[in-house]
Amino acid sequence: MERPAWAPRNIDISVPSVARIYDFYLGGSHNFEADREAARRAMEFAPGLPKTMQANRAFLRRAVRFAADEGITQFLDIGSGIPTFGNVHEVAQKARPGARVVYVDHDPVAVAHSQAVLEGNPDAGVVAADLRKPQEILANAEVQRLIDLNRPVALLLVAILHFVEDADDPYGAVAELRDALAPGSLLVLTHASFEGIPLPPERAEGAVDVYKDIRNPLIMRSRDQIARFFEGYDMVEPGLVSPPRWRPETATWDPDDEDPWAFAGFAGVGRSA
């Protein structure tokens, strides 16, 4: 694992981590009391958050399967968090044995955990890096080992961009990555938004404030703002939609079967020209 040795960060498990909070929402126990406490506070405002995460997770699985069906064999998952179940490498390698997956996260605990999970998997790797520094990701040895940038890549930015503030230029980072990828690459993206949340915004704001408190502000963006991340990509049908509405797997899929919280936020896949 590579870390900038001159800028060490303290690991303080009394500080909540968004990766472990996410795990808690998904019913996992890869979390500490501080994480659970923050998650419970957010759920006081938005009790359906676990369902939102679940729908997000379900979209990720469908999108990876779609990418594999499209012939993509390389996956770059930035903001991968704590691997729990239905992980990208499991889905991808089941669909396409030998598919290569690189997980990227800036949370050292998430990275250490991913490493433990991926032990013995030669086709998957973990990198400690930050989406805000795309060049560091692209230049990383593990990325270079596993990913051939001359061939299409599925770039997964699932539930991460809403943690990047405008001041850190998320659009610039996404564009830099796009420019580094071969034509035919896919951008798989989900993003939080007030749109689709079955709550008046002032209530949802309470949940957003929790993230602000834990110094990991959640940036809610509008559909238009989220669509701008796909600049340079052609949207794959059905475009930028609520996660459950993106290519449901059964023909008999009925929106009424879904929890209302599943429809929060947007999900989409784009293909680079």
Add this chain to the structure above:
Amino acid sequence: MIAEPDGPEDRLRRFATIWSRAVFPVTSTSATRPEFEEQLLPLARRLSEALAARTVDTDAGRAVGAALVDAHCTDPEALTRSLDCVDAYLVLYCGGDGDREDLRSRSSRLQHAMAAGFAHALRERTLAEQEAIARAALEAQGLVAQALHATEARFRAVFEGAAIGIGIADLDGNVLQVNGALLRMFGITDQTMRGRKVQEWTHAEDAPQTWTLYDELVRGEREHYHLEKAFSRPDGTVLWTNLTVSLLRDADGEPQYQLALMEDTTERRLLNLRLRYEATHDALTGLPNRTLFFERLEKALSAGEGQRFGLCYLDLDGFKTINDSLGHAAGDRLLVEVADRLQSCATAPGEMVARLGGDEFVALTTGPDTESEVDDLAARIMNALLAPVRIDGRELTVRGSIGIVEGPAGERGPAEVLRSADITMYRAKSAGGNRFELADPEADARAITRHGLTTQLPVALERGEFFIEYQPLVHLGDGSVRGAEALVRWLHPQHGVLGPDRFIPLAEHTGLIVPLGRWVLEQSVRQARAWRERYGQDVAGDPLRINVNLSPCQLTHPGLVQDTVDILERAGVAPDALCLEVTESALIGADDDLLKPLRRLAEMGVDIALDDFGTGYSNLANLRRLPVSVLKLDRSFTQSMQQFPADPVDLKIVEGIVSLAHGLNLAVTVEGVETGAQAEQLRILGCDTAQGWYYARPGPPERLHELALVDATG
């Protein structure tokens, strides 16, 4: 497997469907509901089989409970709903036609086992995940610690290996840590260094602001400061450093430590001092040199109100002779001895002696009382030179001339003061040397003008600042204009029109007289030609003549004859139209070599006039061998004739000279004729031609034209 409608398989599937619908909303699975149903189907079958088995298989119940956890039904609500579902529908859909009571009891036991299996699996999973995440956290911490350690090790290496001294102290000044370089600079051990306080390191040479800056920094009012600072080493030597002190703050911005970075500049400083000494001192005598003297003088001259300065500028008399006769080594030894003696004359504070170069020395005194002190200083210097200097067994008498300048500060610049001293020193020297003179502004001004004009002369010729005026020469017999004397003028850009007396001696001195004289001759001859073309010849049938002055310097110039011939030929003017005027004094004691060119010119037909006749040691006998054809009587003879009646003695003298001249076949011209009476008198006395204000002042060549017209009509 295709289920027969309402067959056992179909009923089993319907049970699974009901179960999945009940539990799906509370699961965390990312699977879809139909997928989830597929996951539950084998569990339903397992329960169905257990229900039908001869003895109740509680292991099956436990396995199903555990499988729920594996399917990510980790929420206890999933268990509740599952048990509700089993309780309500298992017997109904999978009980077949068995004894209801027995089936219900079996279902109940299976539910107990499911609960136990679920609880067990959930606990296992939770513990495993907790352990995994804790391990990951630990590992991450380990990596961070490792990185920290690596960073720290690197910092330590930088700290220890740095060539500059680094020290850290707390804000009370207690030294906490220093590196090897700093210890080596100070020449002390780590033990000695620890427990020392920064405030102990005062030094006599500390700049005044040193400790103010320090106090500001430790109070948190200043982030850093930079200065040159000296420290005392235990061995008594001085360590000079380039010191930078920075304030270190903690994460919250509170001042914590002070960090000192120092570079040993002792060697560089010594070198600088030596270079500075060498740059400001004279290598031979060790006295301050011109550079240092000017610095001091400048300081003295810019001193405040009430401050004065006194300067003695000394030049040895006859030093060149000593150098030439005894050699430079002896000369140098003499200078060293003089320097030593001078040094002993100026020992009071505010006094200094410097060597400006060669045998020129200066002594400077400053303060409020230099008016009296500077005379004493000059007297001391003269006195110090009294005793002979013994060199190579010879006793050499040393004398000097001193120019003294004294005055208040703030009025003059160093260059002006030094020039004044220099001029004054030359005055002392011209007065015979071995004395001192006080500067006199008027003498300075004259000298400065002479100096200025001398340096400007060559440029003036290039820029065409000279011009010529012509004064007519009139025939006393008939009053006709016979020619004119060319008189050179300098139109000086600052001083206006200057007469020849102001600059001809300077031109003589610098040799510029040769080109200037040639230019005058050229212009005059050209003018003579212009006149001839315009008026033809005079009444006597001769062309209008031009008189041009020759300076002594031109007389000895080897190109005189050739230049004159060339000029005449180029202008197409006959030699007899030119008269060269030579002063009597220039020809005093002239030998044949000097006279030869004049003879050549005279042979060609050029008239030679003896100018200012009667002012020198008029050697009448000499007249015979000079190639002159005209005598120009000096104005002093004719001045008395301006009145009537004239001084009879003067009349006799002039009459005698005229008769002598005519006896030698020389024409006589008189200068300075200012009145008609004078002119008449001179005519009676037999003078041939005259010039003077009575006829015309010198003027532009056109004026001669007017006179000639008057003459023609008159």
